[in-house]
Amino acid sequence: MLFNSLSFAIFLPIVFILYWFVTNKSLKLQNLLLLASSYFFYACWDYRFLFLLAFSTFLDFYTGQRIYAAENKASKKFWLWLSVGINVGLLGVFKYYNFFAGSFIDLLSEFGVKTTFSALNILLPVGISFYTFHGLSYVFDISNGKTKPCYQFVDYAVFVSFFPLLVAGPIERATHLLPQIQKERSFSYAQAVNGMRQILWGYFKKVAIADNCAEYVTMIFNNYQHYPGSVVLMGAVLFTIEVYCDFSGYSDIALGVARLFGIELLRNFAFPFFSRSIAEFWRRWHISLSSWFKDYVYIPLGGSKVSAWKRVRNTFIIFLLSGIWHGASWTYVIWGALSALFIMPSILMKSNRTYTDIVAKGKLFPTFDELWRMALTFALTVLSLAIFRSSDIVNAFYFIGRIFSSSILVKPTGEMFMGGSVHILFLLAVVTLFMMMEWLGRENKFAIETTGDRKPRPVRWAFYLVIVMLTFYMTGVPQQFVYFQF
Structure with a gap:
């Protein structure tokens, strides 16, 4: 369902009326309505991928609780990396398998080696990069002690699948959106x-x-x-x-x-x-993705508080990841590398916050x-x-x-x-x-x-x-x- 479609022009007023005039007396009913509406919104794209969305949601909902309840670091790391591994694995299969398999086949063919690898005839689930990153930010924040797990599945599922942001962001954080979902809301004309x-x-x-x-x-x-x-x-x-x-x-x-x-x-x-400057540009462009990579990749790697070589390494890592996040194409990878080169002078001279x-x-x-x-x-x-x-x-x-x-x-x-x-x-x-x-x-x-x-x-x-x-x-x-x- 496109935002710029007749179906959305019908869908939105119906949900709005039900939300403020039918379910407005109960927060649970409001959230249930938002969840049902969000799943219907997503099903209009391809109902077959609803299971993938629900599975990803339940995975992080459960592992988030296990991470919080872990009695030692080893147990906490197990549940964290289980969530990360499955999420990234699913993203990799649906979004990147054909790209890497094809590149590997092309490389081997240059040396005259024939392989039996073949491409998978699978569709890319719309929004998978966005809702996967929603869930990952949630388990990372629990692991880092920035938030506590949610024990109401409907509330957490709304956080992951809220229909305005479901298919193209912004990439939300549990610390920002979940508290709004969990508290009473009243209509504000302004x-x-x-x-x-x-x-x-x-x-x-x-x-x-x-x-x-x-x-x-x-x-x-x-x-x-x-x-x-x-x-x-x-x-x-x-x-x-x-x-x-x-x-x-x-x-x-x-x-x-x-x-x-x-x-x-x-x-x-x-x-x-x-x-x-390019540094300022990246603080203003796709802010939710840039800040996601900064908080969960760049800073854990040491950020800018390391040697010059490591600052260069860290910068290239996040921009290459950003390029790969956009899709399975070498043009995205080169775009990421070029963006890293453009920002590099300000990183090395520590003028990126000018x-x-x-x-x-x-x-x-x-x-x-x-x-x-x-x-x-x-x-x-x-x-x-x-x-x-x-x-x-x-x-x-x-x-x-x-x-x-x-x-x-x-x-x-x-x-x-x-x-x-x-x-x-x-x-x-x-x-x-x-x-x-x-x-x-x-x-x-x-x-x-x-x-x-x-x-x-x-x-x-x-x-x-x-x-x-x-x-x-x-x-x-x-x-x-x-x-x-x-």
């Missing part, structure tokens, strides 16, 4: 209005910008050999905008929907395009120094994401080579784009408007969080109407959310 604003902004980013960018991105990446470097560069920039608007749009909708049910989810994006404030806070315009730093960070992001988007390493190499060829000076014409120059120019105008709104709202949790708060109601509603009209006007062929494949 919270609901704030949630509706964020949902609106999320749909605008997804439907009006990401889906329209995706059409040009697909066209350019699939036929880059036939386009000049200027158009290929435009394709790389449009993909960067697409993946941000698509994924952050999903996160906005997820956070907004959760607020309708009185629940606050973790923030996943904090205006990353206005970052002044920019922790909001750029140009309280000002309309950035300084020249801030501007060129943001431009450089954006350029490096575009370069790395071009590799991320490419079908394979060879095409990534030639794609980037096309950008740096002499044809970069060729002026793009309307004939190079489907729909002619009018459509692409209109899209670029809307993207410019979007970036302006993001800049003006960068001190908020999302761009239009406080837009019009001090304006008369007719002005506010006129603004919302413009956003809705732009969204509907630019609605094209619905595209699946990019991160559903991860």
